[in-house]
Amino acid sequence: MASPIHAAPEANSMSGNLTYLAHAALEVLAGAQAEIGIFLLAIFVHSVVFGSYRIRPSRAPAKPKILPAEKSPKSDKKAKCSVPAPHSAHVAPLVKACRPLLAQKAEQERFAEEFVRLLEECAVEEVPEVFAGVLEVVGRSASPELLAAIRAELRGRGLRPEGR
Numbered sequence: 001m002a003s004p005i006h007a008a009p010e011a012n013s014m015s016g017n018l019t020y021l022a023h024a025a026l027e028v029l030a031g032a033q034a035e036i037g038i039f040l041l042a043i044f045v046h047s048v049v050f051g052s053y054r055i056r057p058s059r060a061p062a063k064p065k066i067l068p069a070e071k072s073p074k075s076d077k078k079a080k081c082s083v084p085a086p087h088s089a090h091v092a093p094l095v096k097a098c099r100p101l102l103a104q105k106a107e108q109e110r111f112a113e114e115f116v117r118l119l120e121e122c123a124v125e126e127v128p129e130v131f132a133g134v135l136e137v138v139g140r141s142a143s144p145e146l147l148a149a150i151r152a153e154l155r156g157r158g159l160r161p162e163g164r
Contacts, residue, residue, distance in 0.1 A: 090122050091133035098134060102143055111149035124157055 097114045122130060131150050135142055154160065 090119060090126065090130045091137065094118050094130060094134050095137045098138060098146060102138070102141055102146060105143065106145065108145045108149045108152070111146055112152060115149065115153045127154065127157055128159060
């Protein structure tokens with residue numbers, strides 16, 4: 001026997017059509033209610049698992065991070081230990097010239113030629129900062145030949161490498 005929900009409406013009866021439509025609407029609402037319940041359960045589980053993440057960004061502006069040495073240099077020693085800015089005009093061309101030489105595993109003399117060519121108009125006071133910027137950008141890929149060439153260039157200009 002067919003259930004009253006799935007029974008066909010009587011052909012002559014208007015109340016039969018309304019009953020059938022009411023039952024169909026209740027069936028749709030029951031299905032939607034289950035879907036909504038599953039959706040709310042998923043939102044709850046998601047918030048438990050990923051609860052440390054914020055849904056909305058905070059309205060407060062982001063505070064810039066200030067290094068402790070930059071807050072208040074109390075002594076000359078702290079000021080000397082600060083990391084030089086690698087944004088000197090001479091750093092980028094020198095890095096661009098050194099990277100292919102590092103990849104080719106070039107000799108110290110080849111690095112020295114590039115230093116002479118690229119640092120001819122660089123002031124003597126800027127040279128240590130430029131080399132510090134180059135080493136900062138190159139990082140661990142600096143070869144012993146590059147380091148020896150930098151030391152030789154500093155000695156040639158009457159400078160000493162600082163112990164940073």
